[in-house]
Amino acid sequence: MSRAIRAxxxxxxxxxxAALLGALVGxxxxxxxxxxxxxxxxxxxxxxxxxxxQLDQNILIQIRLPRVVLALLVGALLSVAGAGxxxxxxxxxxxxxxxxxxxxxxxxATIAIVFLGGLGTAAVPIAAFLGALAGVSxxxxxxxxxxQAVGDGGGTSTLLLSGVAVGMFLTAAQTYLMQRNSQDxxxxxxxxxxxxxxxxxxxxxxxxxYAAVSILVLLxxxxxxxxxxxxxxxxxxxxxxxxxxxxxxxxxxxLAAATAVAVSGLIGFVGIVVPHVARRLGGPSxxxxxxxSLLIGGAFLSLAxxxxxxxxxxxxxxxxxxxxxxxxxxxxxxxxxxxxVRE
Amino acid sequence: xxxxxxxxxxxxxxxxxxxxxxxSLRVEAGCWLAVIGPNGAGKSTLLKAxxxxxxxxGTVTLDPAPAGRTRxxxxxxxxxxxxxxxxxPDVPVREYVLLGRTPYLGYLGNPGRRxxxxxxxxxxxxxxxxxxxxxxxxxxGGERQRVTLxxxxxxxxxxxxxxxxxxxxxxxxxxxxxxxxDRLRLDDGLTVISTLHDLTAAAQYAERLLLLDRGRVAAAxxxxxxxxxxxxxxxxxxxxSVNPDSDGRPALTPVRPRxxxxxxxxxxxxxxxxxxxxx
Numbered sequence: 001m002s003r004a005i006r007a008x009x010x011x012x013x014x015x016x017x018a019a020l021l022g023a024l025v026g027x028x029x030x031x032x033x034x035x036x037x038x039x040x041x042x043x044x045x046x047x048x049x050x051x052x053x054q055l056d057q058n059i060l061i062q063i064r065l066p067r068v069v070l071a072l073l074v075g076a077l078l079s080v081a082g083a084g085x086x087x088x089x090x091x092x093x094x095x096x097x098x099x100x101x102x103x104x105x106x107x108x109a110t111i112a113i114v115f116l117g118g119l120g121t122a123a124v125p126i127a128a129f130l131g132a133l134a135g136v137s138x139x140x141x142x143x144x145x146x147x148q149a150v151g152d153g154g155g156t157s158t159l160l161l162s163g164v165a166v167g168m169f170l171t172a173a174q175t176y177l178m179q180r181n182s183q184d185x186x187x188x189x190x191x192x193x194x195x196x197x198x199x200x201x202x203x204x205x206x207x208x209x210y211a212a213v214s215i216l217v218l219l220x221x222x223x224x225x226x227x228x229x230x231x232x233x234x235x236x237x238x239x240x241x242x243x244x245x246x247x248x249x250x251x252x253x254x255l256a257a258a259t260a261v262a263v264s265g266l267i268g269f270v271g272i273v274v275p276h277v278a279r280r281l282g283g284p285s286x287x288x289x290x291x292x293s294l295l296i297g298g299a300f301l302s303l304a305x306x307x308x309x310x311x312x313x314x315x316x317x318x319x320x321x322x323x324x325x326x327x328x329x330x331x332x333x334x335x336x337x338x339x340x341v342r343e
Numbered sequence: 344x345x346x347x348x349x350x351x352x353x354x355x356x357x358x359x360x361x362x363x364x365x366x367s368l369r370v371e372a373g374c375w376l377a378v379i380g381p382n383g384a385g386k387s388t389l390l391k392a393x394x395x396x397x398x399x400x401g402t403v404t405l406d407p408a409p410a411g412r413t414r415x416x417x418x419x420x421x422x423x424x425x426x427x428x429x430x431x432p433d434v435p436v437r438e439y440v441l442l443g444r445t446p447y448l449g450y451l452g453n454p455g456r457r458x459x460x461x462x463x464x465x466x467x468x469x470x471x472x473x474x475x476x477x478x479x480x481x482x483x484g485g486e487r488q489r490v491t492l493x494x495x496x497x498x499x500x501x502x503x504x505x506x507x508x509x510x511x512x513x514x515x516x517x518x519x520x521x522x523x524x525d526r527l528r529l530d531d532g533l534t535v536i537s538t539l540h541d542l543t544a545a546a547q548y549a550e551r552l553l554l555l556d557r558g559r560v561a562a563a564x565x566x567x568x569x570x571x572x573x574x575x576x577x578x579x580x581x582x583x584s585v586n587p588d589s590d591g592r593p594a595l596t597p598v599r600p601r602x603x604x605x606x607x608x609x610x611x612x613x614x615x616x617x618x619x620x621x622x
Contacts, residue, residue, distance in 0.1 A: 223452030226438075227445050231429040233396050238498070239418030239446035284433040287452070 007282035011295035015072070018299035022068035022306045027313050028059045035060055067199035070207070070263060071305040071319075072298035074196075075270060077211055077260040079297025080290055082271020083278065084218045084253035087225030087286045088246050089156050092279070092334055096257040096271035099163035099250070103170035104135020105261040110174045110188050114181045124191060125203075125262040132258035135170060139163040140250065156246075193318030194267035196305050203263050214256035215294065221249050222287035229286075267301070267320050269327020274300055276334055345406045346371040346534055347393070347502055352401040354385070354392045362388040363399070364558045370551070372406075372501070375528055375535040377549030379542060379569075381579050384555040386538040387426060387506050393536065394423035394504050405502065418446035422495035426506040426538075428487075432480025436490055439479055440466055443497025465496035469523065485516035492523065503528075505537035509544065517541070521548050546570055546592045554578060566592050 023039065024032050034052035038060055041048045050057065081096035108131025112123040143162035178188055224245050227235050232242040260267070277300075278292035301319075304326070308319040347370045354363040363385040370376040378386045392399040395417055409416040422443070430439065443465070444458040454462075466472055469489045474482070482490060488508060495503060508524065509517040525548055528535050539545040545552055546566035554562040554569050556578045562569045570593040572585045583595045 220451060223445075223448070226434075227442055229429070229431045229434075230442065231425070233391070233423070233425055234428060236396050236414065237394050237418060237421075237423035238442065239413070239415035241414060279433075283435075284431060285438060 004282060004288050007278075007288065007292055008295070010281065011278075011292050011299070015295045015299040015302075018302040018306075019068055019072060022071065022302045023060070023064060025306055025310055026059075026064050027309060028056070028064075030056050030060060030064075062201070063199075066201045066204055067196050067305065067309075068302055069204050070199040071196050071302040073204065073207060073211055074260045074264045074267065075274070075297040075299070075301025075304075076215065076294045077256040077297075078267060078270040078301070079274035079278075079293040080215055080218050081253040081256035081260070083275040083286065083289050083293040084221070084225070084249045084256075085271070086275055087221075087228065087289075088249050088253075089160055090229055091160075092276060093272060093331065094160065095269070096253065096260075097266065097268060098160065098167070099254070100135030100139040100166040100170060101132040101254055101257050102135075102261070102266055102268075103167035103174070104138070105129070105132040105258065106192060106266065107131055107170045107174040107177075108134070109191055109265075110177050110184075113184050113187050113191070114177055125206075128191075128265075129258045129262035132261050133254060135166060136163075136250070136254040136258075139166045142166060190318065191265045192320070194265035194320035194323075195316070195318060196264055196308070197316060199263075207259050207263050210255055210259040214252045214259065217248065217252035218256065219290050219294075221245065221252075222285070222290045225249065225286035225290075265320070267323055269323045269331065270297060270301060270304075272334070273323075273327045273330045276330060346374070347403070347405055347536070349393060349403045350401055352389065352392055352399050352403070354388050354397055354399045356388065356397075362558050363392060363555075366401075366553075366555070366558075366560055368553055368560075368563065370534055370536055372534050373528065373532040374551065375525070375537070375549045376551045376553060377545040378536065378538045378553045378555060379540075379545050380555035380561070383557075385558040386555055388558075389555065390423070390504050390506050390536065390538055394421065396423065415446045418498060420500055421502040421504065422498040422500035423504040424491050424495050424506065424508065426510060428491045430479040430482075430487060430490070432478060434479050435475070436471060436477050436479065436482070437462065437466065437475040439490060440471075440493045440497050443494040446498060461499065462493075462497045465493040468496065468527070469493045484511045484513075485519065488512060488516070488520050489523070492520070492527075496527065500533070502534045502536065505535065507538050507540060510540060517544065524548075542570060542575070543594050546594065547588075570595065 024035050031052065034050050034056065037048045037050040038052055038057055040046050041050055078096050082094070085094045085096060085098065086092050105128040108127040109124045112127035116123050139159065139162045142165070143159040178185055224240060227238055227240050228242055228245055235242045274297040275289055275293045277296055278289045282288040282292050301323070304322040305319050308317045308322050311317050349369070350367050352363055352366045353361055356362045366389060368376065378389060380386050388397065391397045393403055395414070405420060409420050441454055441458065441462045444454050444462060445452070447458065448454060466475060469492055471489055471493055474486060474490070479487070479490065505524065509520055512520060521544060524535060527533055537549070539549070549566065551564065552566050552569040553560060554574070561578050562574055567587070570585060572583055575581055575583050575595065582598045582600050584598050585593045585595055588594045
C-alpha cells in the first residue's frame with residue numbers, strides 16, 4: 001500500500017513540476033515571478049499584483065497555458081490508452097496507435113486535407129477522430145470480433161495481427177493519396193508528426209468530455225485487467241467476462257487515442273514509454289499502472305512539448321520527433337529485457 | 344444429497360467433434376472424484392465444462408445451488424485451477440492470491456481488509472507466509488502449485504476443480520500437494536474433482552474414479568472396481584499388474600511386455616492410434 005501512495009505522490013509531483021516548467025519557459029520572454037503571480041492570482045480569493053503587462057498576461061493565459069494543459073491531456077490520454085491496450089493484449093510493447101487507429105486517423109486526415117481544400121484544416125480533427133475509431137472497428141471485426149480470444153488467449157494475437165494488416169492497408173491508401181497530391185504533402189506531414197502549436201482553450205474544452213469518459217472507464221477496469229492477465233479461463237473461473245472486459249477496455253482506449261489524435265496529430269511512443277515507467281515505479285498491477293500512466297503521461301508530454309517549442313526557438317520541432325527520440329531507445333530496451341516477448 | 348451432479352454432458356470442440364459425450368457423474372459433498380483416462384480422452388474438457396468454461400449440452404447442478412445464475416455467483420462456490428495456470432512473473436504472491444477474492448469485489452474492485460485477511464489465511468494454510476512478497480516468476484514448481492491452490496482457496500469455494508495438479512512435480516512434491524488437497528478437503532468439507540495422470544495416486548487419494556475413453560465413460564466406481572488389469576489394458580493399451588496396498592487400494596506396476604508369448608495378446612493391442620488432440 002505504501003508503495004502505491006509513494007509512487008502516486010512521485011508521479012503527481014513530476015506532473016506539477018512539468019506543468020510549471022511548461023508555463024514558465026517559452027519563446028516569449030516572460031518574467032518567471034510575473035508568471036507565478038499571474039497563476040496564483042487566478043486562484044479564487046487570491047489577489048496578487050502580477051507586475052505583467054496585459055500583452056504578457058494574454059500570451060500566458062491564451063497561448064502558453066492552453067498548450068500546457070492540452071499537452072497534459074494528450075499525454076495522459078495516449079499513456080492510459082497504451083496501458084489499457086497492453087493489459088488487454090498482455091504485451092508491454094503494444095501502443096495506443098496500433099489496431100489501425102493511427103493509420104485510420106492518418107488516412108482520414110489526409111482525405112480531409114486533400115479533398116476539402118481550405119475547409120480541410122478545420123475538418124482534420126473530426127476526420128482524424130472518426131478515422132481512428134473506424135480503423136480500430138475494422139480491425140476488431142476483421143479478427144472475428146475478439147471471439148477466438150475466448151479460450152487460450154491466442155485470439156489476442158489474431159486481433160493484433162489483424163490491426164497490423166488493416167493498418168498497412170490504410171497506410172498504403174494514404175501514401176497513394178499523398179503521392180497523387182504532392183502539393184499537400186507538407187501539410188499532411190506536419191500533421192503526422194504531431195503538434196500542439198494550434199492549442200487553444202476551445203480545443204481543450206472540446207476534447208475534455210471524451211477524455212473524461214475514456215479515462216474514467218479505463219481507471220475503473222484496472223483490477224479487471226489484473227484478472228485478465230491470468231488468461232481467459234482463469235478470468236472466467238473468477239467470475240469475469242473476459243470478452244466483454246476486452247471489448248470495453250479496447251473501446252475506451254480507442255476513444256482516448258482518437259481524442260488525442262484529433263487535437264494533436266500522430267504522436268508516437270508515448271503509450272509504450274510511459275506505462276513502462278509506471279510499471280518500474282509502481283509494479284505490475286494495472287490498478288496502479290493506469291493512474292500512474294495518466295500522471296506520468298501528462299508530465300512526459302508536457303516536458304516533450306516544452307522541448308519541442310524551445311529547443312530550436314523561435315522555430316518549433318515537431319513533438320512527434322521529440323517523443324520518438326526518447327521512445328525508440330526505450331522500446332528497444334524493453335524488447336531486450338522481455339525477450340522472448342510474452343503473450 | 345448435496346454435491347455436484349452432471350447428466351448426459353456433451354462438449355463439442357470444433358465442428359461435430361465431441362470431446363466429451365454422454366457423460367454423467369455425481370460427486371457427494373466432501374468427496375474426491377478423480378477423472379482418469381488416456382491422453383485425449385476428454386478429461387480436461389470435462390473439467391472445463393463442469394467449471395462453466397466451455398459450452399456444453401446436458402446439465403450440471405450444484406446442491407446447494409449458487410445464489411444466482413451469473414458467472415460471479417458460480418465463482419463463489421466453485422474454484423478451478425488450470426493444468427498450467429498463467430502466473431504473471433512480476434506479480435507478488437500476496438497480490439496473486441488476493442485475485443481469488445475477485446468474485447466478491449464490488450464494481451471498482453478494491454479488496455477490503457476482510458478480503459486481505461481471507462487471502463492471508465489461505466496463504467497460511469498452504470504455508471506460504473514466507474513467500475508473500477516474492478514475485479511469481481521466482482517460484483519453484485511446488486511453490487507455484489501451492490500458490491495457485493491458495494488463490495483457489497481465497498475464493499472460499501465448496502467445490503474445487505483441479506486439472507492435473509501434479510503434472511509438473513517430482514514424486515515428493517506430488518505427494519505433498521495431494522496430501523494438502525486431501526487435508527483441505529477434510530478440514531473444510533470441500534468437494535474435489537481432479538483429473539490425474541498417475542493411476543496409483545488417483546487410487547490412493549480419490550474415493551471414486553471416473554475412467555474416460557474417447558470422451559465416454561468406460562468405468563466408474565471405487566478405485567478397486569475401476570482399476571483392473573484387464574480394463575487398463577483395454578483402455579490404455581498398457582500391461583500392468585494390479586496389487587492392492589495395505590488399505591486395499593489398487594497399486595499399479597507397469598509390466599514390460601516380453602517376447603516369450605506370455606503377453607502376446609496384450610502386445611497385439613499396443614497399437615498406435617496416431618496423435619490425439621490433447622484436450
